[in-house]
Amino acid sequence: QKEVEQNSGPLSVPEGAIASLNCTYSDRGSQSFFWYRQYSGKSPELIMSIYSNGDKEDGRFTAQLNKASQYVSLLIRDSQPSDSATYLCAVNFGNEKLTFGTGTRLTIIP
Amino acid sequence: GAVVSQHPSRVICKSGTSVKIECRSLDFQATTMFWYRQFPKQSLMLMATSNEGSKATYEQGVEKDKFLINHASLTLSTLTVTSAHPEDSSFYICSRPGPTPYEQYFGPGTRLTVT
Secondary structure (H helix, E strand, O other), X not given: OOOEEEOOOOEEEEOOOOEEEEEEEOOOOOOEEEEEEEOOOOXXXXXXXXXXXXXXXXXXXXXXXXXXXXXXXEEEOOOOHHHOEEEEEEEEOOOOOOEEOOOEEEEEEO | OOOEEEEXXXXXXXXXXXXXXXXXXXXXXXXXXXXXXXXXXXXXXXEEEEEOOOOOEEOOOOOOOOEEEEEEEOOEEEEEEOOOOHHHOEEEEEEEEOOOOOOEXXXXXXXXXXX
16 A cells, blocks of 8 residues: 655744655655645645655755655745645655645644 | 646536536646545545546546546546535546656646535
């Protein structure tokens, strides 16, 4: 069974602080990992993809991948109220499909 | 801008009727598109993979005779919910592949309410 696990939260972070979101997955052979942001009532929006071990930075977002530990994380620096959303981790398990975690609800407190 | 559109964005129908949802890839000819369903406070569940020119591939537990998928062209896939019941009320979202491996871009979703 291919699984993606996330802490459902809610995770509350003060404005300006770093928000850290975590995700673990079940298949050591997975190669492709994605973070999506979903605002309430809206569809998911791709914010980061990562394929290699290490860090990948894009603006205020940093994705971190550790394949040995089967762990992928998303850091949001200088958190803004507009970052309040549910963040979905998605993993490709070797076919064209994505398997999604249940999402972590993030609230940025002004 | 948006790369995937869906129509309608919201639909209310009576139990027993059928509803068609359209998904269009606006900037890319997609031989494959995906249909998901999301119930409140739950994650996305893949229903089926839509294949242009051939039959859709359904996930385990999804009734192919109830959820009819037609991928008529490289830019259009449709999902028809037949004989809808209140338990089919959900947020239906389609996606298409992105330019890099296994990325997917989502449409805005269709909220279906069956009364």
